[in-house]
Amino acid sequence: MKFAVIVFPGSNCDLDMFHAIKDELGEDVSYVWHDETSLDRFDAILLPGGFSYGDYLRSGAIARFSPIMKAVEEAATAGKPVLGVCNGFQVLLEAGLLPGAMRKNAKLKFICKPVALKVKNSETMFSMAYEEGSVITIPVAHGDGNYYCDQETLASLEKNNQIVFTYESELNGSINDIAGITNEKGNVLGMMPHPERAVDSLLGSEDGLKLFKSIVKHWREQHATTS
Ligand SMILES: NC(=O)CC[C@H](N)C(=O)O
Secondary structure: OEEEEEEOOOEOOHHHHHHHHHHHHOOEEEEEEOOOOOOOOOOEEEEOOEOHHHHOOOOOOOHHHOOHHHHHHHHHHOOOOEEEEOHHHHHHHHOOOOOOEEEOOOOOOOEEEEEEEEEOOOOOOOOOOOOOOOEEEEEEEEOOOEEEOOHHHHHHHHHOOOEEEEEOOOOOOOHHHEEEEEOOOOOEEEEOOOHHHOOEHHHOEOOOHHHHHHHHHHHHHHOOOOO
């Protein structure tokens, strides 16, 4: 399976994402600079965390106009897995590939620590290796992680089971403690916590690895050949 890690000016979690895929997951991965225009050769697209364009205007608001974003949209439409972590989530929101918006953390402080997350939906291509309802530990590191959407959007997120992860206790002001959501089709996931920083017990947790394993498992099932 071939993964792309999109690199924007100001991305800083691209190396961790690359390491998680190459060294911990053992899959093929390449960096793709933001001014490229095709992702045809990749099976899954990863938008890493960081401070694209210095978080000017709003986090992700400038990166969403990068040339590569048209290819990210095409990949999403084609049903490929698209994962945005932290700043990657912010870019996906700004691009309209996920509903809602990100605001500054309720207490206006940057929060950087491991947090407990509940797996609310283990039937997505990103979460199928987890037990539904299980509590996992994944670190967060953000200033703008206060997820917001209107009541109508919240109702549809709940109805369609699009909320994949929630914070176990109040963290940053996010509505209904939402930490990660998918699009309606289920192939685009945005999450504020960093699974790529939780892929080895040496890092304090390996709970993030199952997320990447889920993507591979789902892809292999879809591409199984019968001989
Ligand atoms: N780690 C990150 O991706 C940081 C995200 C973002 N720029 C923020 O501080 O909110």
